[in-house]
Amino acid sequence: MLVKTYCAAVNGMEVTTIIVEVNVTRGVMYHLTGLGDSAVKEGKDRIAAALQNNGYKFPIADLTINLAPADLRKEGSSFDLPLAIGILAASGGIESHCLDQYMMVGELSLDGHLQPIKGALPIAIRARAEKFKGLIVPRQNVMEAAVVNNLEVYGMDTIMDVIQLVTGLKDFDPTVIDTRKKFYESQYQFDIDFADVRGQENVKRALEVAAAGSHNVILIGPPGSGKSMMAKRFPTIMPPLTLAESLETTQIHSIAGKLGGNTSLITQRPFRSPHHTISEVALVGGGSNPMPGEISLAHNGVLFADELPEFNKHTLEVLRQPLEDNRITISRAKYSIEYPCNFQFIASMNPCPCGYYGDPTHHCVCSPGQITKYLGRISGPLLDRIDIQCEITPVPFKDISKVEPGEPSAVIRERVIKARDIQTARYKDFKGIHCNAQMTERMIHQFAEPDEASIALLRTAMERLSLSARAYNRILKVARTIADLDASDRVQPHHLAEAIGYRNLDRGDWAER
Numbered sequence: 001m002l003v004k005t006y007c008a009a010v011n012g013m014e015v016t017t018i019i020v021e022v023n024v025t026r027g028v029m030y031h032l033t034g035l036g037d038s039a040v041k042e043g044k045d046r047i048a049a050a051l052q053n054n055g056y057k058f059p060i061a062d063l064t065i066n067l068a069p070a071d072l073r074k075e076g077s078s079f080d081l082p083l084a085i086g087i088l089a090a091s092g093g094i095e096s097h098c099l100d101q102y103m104m105v106g107e108l109s110l111d112g113h114l115q116p117i118k119g120a121l122p123i124a125i126r127a128r129a130e131k132f133k134g135l136i137v138p139r140q141n142v143m144e145a146a147v148v149n150n151l152e153v154y155g156m157d158t159i160m161d162v163i164q165l166v167t168g169l170k171d172f173d174p175t176v177i178d179t180r181k182k183f184y185e186s187q188y189q190f191d192i193d194f195a196d197v198r199g200q201e202n203v204k205r206a207l208e209v210a211a212a213g214s215h216n217v218i219l220i221g222p223p224g225s226g227k228s229m230m231a232k233r234f235p236t237i238m239p240p241l242t243l244a245e246s247l248e249t250t251q252i253h254s255i256a257g258k259l260g261g262n263t264s265l266i267t268q269r270p271f272r273s274p275h276h277t278i279s280e281v282a283l284v285g286g287g288s289n290p291m292p293g294e295i296s297l298a299h300n301g302v303l304f305a306d307e308l309p310e311f312n313k314h315t316l317e318v319l320r321q322p323l324e325d326n327r328i329t330i331s332r333a334k335y336s337i338e339y340p341c342n343f344q345f346i347a348s349m350n351p352c353p354c355g356y357y358g359d360p361t362h363h364c365v366c367s368p369g370q371i372t373k374y375l376g377r378i379s380g381p382l383l384d385r386i387d388i389q390c391e392i393t394p395v396p397f398k399d400i401s402k403v404e405p406g407e408p409s410a411v412i413r414e415r416v417i418k419a420r421d422i423q424t425a426r427y428k429d430f431k432g433i434h435c436n437a438q439m440t441e442r443m444i445h446q447f448a449e450p451d452e453a454s455i456a457l458l459r460t461a462m463e464r465l466s467l468s469a470r471a472y473n474r475i476l477k478v479a480r481t482i483a484d485l486d487a488s489d490r491v492q493p494h495h496l497a498e499a500i501g502y503r504n505l506d507r508g509d510w511a512e513r
Contacts, residue, residue: 003090005082006103008126009074010119010255012290012337015126017103019068020079022086027062034067036074037289043077047084049110051093054160059091073335075289078117081106081136084159085166096166103127104136104162112159114138118257121250124148134174136162143264144254146175147247177264183243186267188410190236195408197233199395200226206390206502208412211237212419213436213481216323216345216385218308220504221392222359227348231304234346235269236409238302239420245300248340252299256292270301272343276310280318286330290337295322298343308347309377316382319345323385345386349378359394375505387437387474388502419484436481444473448480454493461500471506475499 005020018034032041048058065083067074082104088094105123107115120141125148127135134152137145142155152174156162164170194204203219207230210217219227241249250266253259259266274283274294285293295303305311322328326342352371356362366374383389420435426447427433433440439447450458458475461467467475479491479499488495 001090001092003086003099005086005089005099006132007079007082007105008103008119008123009072010122011073011335013122013251013255013339014337015119015122016069016072017126017130018072018074018079018082020082020086021066021068022083022090023064024059024087024090025062025064028060029062031062031064032067033065034070034074035072036067036079037076039077040067040074040079043080043083043108046077046080046108046110047087050080050084050108050112050159051088053110054112054158056088056093059087059093061091063087063090076118077107077115078105078119080108081114081159081162084108085162088163094163094167096168098133098166098168101133102136102166103130103132103134106136106138106156106162108159114156114158114162116140116257116261119255120145121147121247121254121259124151124153125251127151136165140261142175143177143262144250144259146177147179147250147264149179179265180243183246183265183267187240190268190409192233193236193409194230194233194412195405197226197230197406198400199406200230200392201406203230203390203392204406204412206388207234208237208416209478209481209485209498209502210234210344210346210388211239211412211416212485213387213423213478214344214434215387215437215478215481216347217388217390218347218349218383218386218505219390219392220349220351222350222357222362222394223355225392225394227392228304228306231302231306231346231348232271232273233409234304234344235271235302237412237416238269238344239413239417241267241269241300249300252292252296252339256297258297270298271304272298272301273304273306276305276307276312278311278315280312280315283315284318284322284328284330284341285337285339286332290330290332290335292339293328295319295328295341295343296339299340301343303343303345305345305347308349309374313377313379317379320381320385347386351391358391361394361396383505387478389505390502391504415485418487419481422484422487436477436484439477439480441473444476444480448476448483448491450476450479450491450493450496454491454496457493457496458500461497465500465503465506467500467503468506471503475503478502 002023007018009016116138121144124145128151136154139155146153322341328341329338351357352366357364423435479495482495483491
């Protein structure tokens, strides 16, 4: 007897419908074909124990199971449930006429309970596209899968629940989520706020400019000056996620297995802060079973690199291409997958090995050569992709309690959103360009061309401060964003002056002050 059940395989961001074909004849052999990995093959033992512990017997027969398409790699334990139901139906253990109406995924425990799987959300999207009536997932995955409308999603606890559903012995209610209500009600619920930051008004202004134009930032300052504190609050002033961005971000986290059991949609921009010992594969993604890396988990959000010079130099260099293309293609001998990685890069670092160069309250013991060597750990091409370089001076301890609470994130965010709206209208006819940081050379001349007075100011600054050539375009992009925050059609000299102040590391005398 031949029976077919349906499930799905996730490869990168792509989901393929898998047909589980189970054929039972006389014999005692078990054959599994279709490029299943070790976890898929080991499923036989889990299925046998789960069936036995729930009153069913694993059939003593010749079982041939094919996972079609047979030339596609199948990885993970999510195939346990469709295999078990297919084996029961083919051997006559259960009778069901609706197996072709459901897609099902889930790992089986030995007692028959269903364990959570990765990628429930993209699988649900695929099930709807394939016109399935319903999707059966473990209870822990039902919230993320139920985000997809026009699809009945059932969260099950045990294989017995699934058997009762497909045989019609018991009725179950599908899980229904009001996606838009769930999305909008928690969009602005932050645990941290820029009002917590005392002083540092110039740094907060730099971060506001960065959020308004989607510019990458590096913060340079001694230990305890508040670099990490302000970076962690950066997502609170960014424009809120759109529903489409939220769905795409949630899919990536679902594939990586990073969603909690009660999470349906990621409603706030992700903030990822990997340790400086991270490997290249963990940063960009890949591995024997390819998974998204930190840059993809930061998609539509922030990737924060604390103590940037401490990262392995080769690891940092792999960021160069994703920062430009907003996508990462991982090619290996057995696969080639692509993940989105449109993130805003924020880095922090000490100004020197001892950490106190430029600190008015501590004495720096580093020589100019040591400072230059320390800064040399960050390559020029990587710095070239960072628009704003902001130097931080610590707030003296005696003044911390005197300073009034800062401006709340909500007020700053409103200004950022208005500036972004201006940019969206400006670039509506340019494909793939949504903010000032993405401007091309030609667009800079079209939208950020300075007047005569501004050009004279820029020329003087570049000569006196020994600014490098790479700083020119970056200054104009940032100046355009500052003008947008002021709702100005033209880039004015004071906009350029502020933008020039955000190029600290490009100054030729940085290590000699």
